[in-house]
Amino acid sequence: MNLQVREVINIITKPVGIIPDTVDMLLFGSDNQSVDNIGVAFMPTYENIRKCVEMDINLLVCHEGVFYSHSTDVPLNGSSIIVEKQRLIEKSGISIFRLHDYIHNYKPDLIMKGLIRSLCWEDNILEHKATSSVLQLPKITLNEIITYIKNKLNLPYLHFIGDLTMEISKVGLLVGFRGGGANAIPLFEEDGADLVIYGEGPEWETPEYVRDAMALGKQKAVIILGHRESEEPGMKLFAKELQTIFPDTPVNFLVSNAHIHLY
Structure with missing residues (x-):
């Protein structure tokens, strides 16, 4: 059948x-x-x-x-x-x-799982929350982690806020449109994140919190990946898992190429 x-x-x-x-x-x-x-x-x-x-x-x-x-x-x-x-x-x-x-x-969120796998951070997970994950990385500067992410995700650029020389250890991660203050700020305040990485969110919320934190001498940073950039790895992982479920039916992952450019 x-x-x-x-x-x-x-x-x-x-x-x-x-x-x-x-x-x-x-x-x-x-x-x-x-x-x-x-x-x-x-x-x-x-x-x-x-x-x-x-x-x-x-x-x-x-x-x-x-x-x-x-x-x-x-x-x-x-x-x-x-x-x-x-x-x-x-x-x-x-x-x-x-x-x-x-x-x-899914438990864990498969979109989040795909992003973490693409970044090779699976061994650095401290906790999966309902809408975010918390990771502990070996100490690395903001400049180094930006370069690392660009290479791993094959991205030509990233938006960021923070001092490029600051050291990063604890990271909060959010995919898609979860970068608003209600999701991101508790990762700084309650989980002690040095850096929060997310897909996208209102520019007047989390970025402004980090701006004020920096003005007060706090070492906080944000990296904004983009919506597609943060979520497409999860759908790529889903395609691989779907192929294992239906081994006799071809499963093809179709890339949605980047179309928003910097001039």
């Missing part, structure tokens, strides 16, 4: 159970559609959907939404961009399942 979309969905959501009011759902296609080629992507970009067509992928599992909103509502109703993208999806017959809340609720 052929593998079906509903079987894949049931298996990848089973570790968590039922999440009420989730954005995770089958966005396109049918749950009884046969699956013989799976794609995994952080973003369901137009380019990635076109790759699915070229590679005969009939199920795409993505982390973020299709139409530029965290919710399931479609913004910019009538936009020609949305119309063209939807036309491509419907013409291809591909099924698209969004895996956002469930994968963040």
Whole structure:
């Protein structure tokens, strides 16, 4: 009997159970559609959907939404961009399942696990919290850790706040849009982090806390990776784990290339 979309969905959501009011759902296609080629992507970009067509992928599992909103509502109703993208999806017959809340609720959060693995920090974990992880590193300067992260994640640049010569030992780590003050500041205040690394967050919250800390002579720092940069490693790890679950079905990881540039 052929593998079906509903079987894949049931298996990848089973570790968590039922999440009420989730954005995770089958966005396109049918749950009884046969699956013989799976794609995994952080973003369901137009380019990635076109790759699915070229590679005969009939199920795409993505982390973020299709139409530029965290919710399931479609913004910019009538936009020609949305119309063209939807036309491509419907013409291809591909099924698209969004895996956002469930994968963040794996124990540990698989998106976090993927980032930590990409940074080779698995042996440095002190604690996994609900929305963050705390790590203890051998002493390293802020300048050295920035260079290290850029090399490990293949990033051309990073945003940071702090004294490049300061020594880092304890690090708080947050993925995605979790860099706001409510999540990041307790890592400094309660966990004693020297450095907090996160994907993105409001610029008037955590960065301003660090600015004032520095003005008061406190050695604190922040590194801002970017949303995709912090979460795509987790979806890459998910693709590898999915391949072990379905060894007879090809699982292809589709990279969402960087598109925000510095001039």
